[in-house]
Amino acid sequence: MIQNPKLREIIDGSLNNFKKEHLSENWRSFGSARLRMDSGKFLISLLQVIKPDYTMEFGSGASTQTLAAHAKKTHFAYEHVPKYWRQTVAALARNPWFNESIVYLRALNDDYMYPILPGDLPQGIQLVLIDGPPLRAPKNGKDRDRYRTLHSIMEYLSDDAIVLLDNTERESEQGILEVWKEELGIEYETHEEVRGLGIIDPWGHSV
Ligand SMILES: C[S@@+](CC[C@H](N)C(=O)[O-])C[C@H]1O[C@@H](n2cnc3c(N)ncnc32)[C@H](O)[C@@H]1O
Numbered sequence: 001m002i003q004n005p006k007l008r009e010i011i012d013g014s015l016n017n018f019k020k021e022h023l024s025e026n027w028r029s030f031g032s033a034r035l036r037m038d039s040g041k042f043l044i045s046l047l048q049v050i051k052p053d054y055t056m057e058f059g060s061g062a063s064t065q066t067l068a069a070h071a072k073k074t075h076f077a078y079e080h081v082p083k084y085w086r087q088t089v090a091a092l093a094r095n096p097w098f099n100e101s102i103v104y105l106r107a108l109n110d111d112y113m114y115p116i117l118p119g120d121l122p123q124g125i126q127l128v129l130i131d132g133p134p135l136r137a138p139k140n141g142k143d144r145d146r147y148r149t150l151h152s153i154m155e156y157l158s159d160d161a162i163v164l165l166d167n168t169e170r171e172s173e174q175g176i177l178e179v180w181k182e183e184l185g186i187e188y189e190t191h192e193e194v195r196g197l198g199i200i201d202p203w204g205h206s207v
Contacts, residue, residue: 001187001189002187002188002189002199002200002201003187003201004160004187004201004203006160007160007162007201010046010049010050010160010162011046011162011189011199013049014042014045014046014048014049015042015045015191015193015194017045017048017049018041018042018045018193018194019193034061034062034063035062035063035129035131035166035197036194036195036196036197038193038194038195038197039164039166039194039195039196039197040062040063040066042193042194042197043063043066043067043129043164044066044070046127046162046164047066047067047070047127048070050126050127050162051070051072052070052071052072052125052126052127053071053072053073053074053124053126054071054073054074054075054076054121054122054124054125054126055067055070055071055075055076055125055126055127055128055129056075056076056077056078056121056125056127056128056129056153056156057075057076057077057078057128057129057130057131057132058077058078058114058129058130058131058132058133058146058149059077059078059079059129059130059131059132059133059134060077060078060079060084060085060088060103060132061084061088061131063129063131064077064088064091064092064101064103065088065091065092065095065098067101067127067129068092068098068099068100068101069095069097069098069099070099071099071100071101072099073099073100074099074100074101074102074122075099075100075101075102076101076102076103076104076120076121076125077101077102077103077104078103078104078106078114078116078132079103079104079105079106079132080105080106080107080108080114080132080133082105085103085105088103089103104120108133111148112133112136112145113133113148113149113152114132114133114149114152116152116153121153121156122156123155123156123158124156124157124158125153125156125157125158125161126158126160126161126162127161127162127163127164128153128157128161128162128163128164129164129166130146130149130150130163130164130165130166131166131167132146133145133146135167135170135172145172146165146172146173146176147176147179147180150163150180150184150186150200150202151183151184154184154202157202157203159203161202161203162199162200162201163186163200163201163202164197164198164199164200165177165188165197165198165200166196166197166198167196168190168196168197168198169195169196173198177198177200180200181204184202184204185203185204186200186201186202186203186204187200187201187204188200188201
């Protein structure tokens, strides 16, 4: 359970708005590999409360459009499949009301990770969605596919950043949350209304 009072207020406020269905905006969805509808709506609700300058995500798709529409300055996304990179970039280009966004096309490295290059990201990222890379096969311990994603971005996160990990209904992602807790000191929670979406305070008690 997340204790940080500022994050508590943001998360509780977002959950409340989401439950009341006061959202003025629909979750844009296309294709089959997207956040669940409830998770997408919660993401919108969270964005409306945080009003972040900078956001980022691993694994592009419909979520890229939502994040790009809400990041006041820039949304950064990492994608490894050229076809989906083109699809996302084209969707963003068709919609001039999307704020500035950068979708990096990067082949996954030997660690099955999106390489983050110097200068890719600014300091002070306030919201992160980890919805990639896709699962290859069930893994144990630190070999889990998304295990390294959080380590690779910690230095860019603001003190009050919130990180979302999708697919926490899977045993592999539940294992990742536990390893992150042990190694990085994160705090996290999940909610029945947004099943499968882990909500994470990456700094845990350290703030
Ligand atoms: C879980 S998906 C990411 C979905 C994205 N975060 C969203 O909510 O829309 C992970 C990967 O699936 C691929 N993908 C993106 N759009 C897709 C689509 N419409 N159909 C199938 N795969 C897709 C991309 O390679 C992406 O990195």
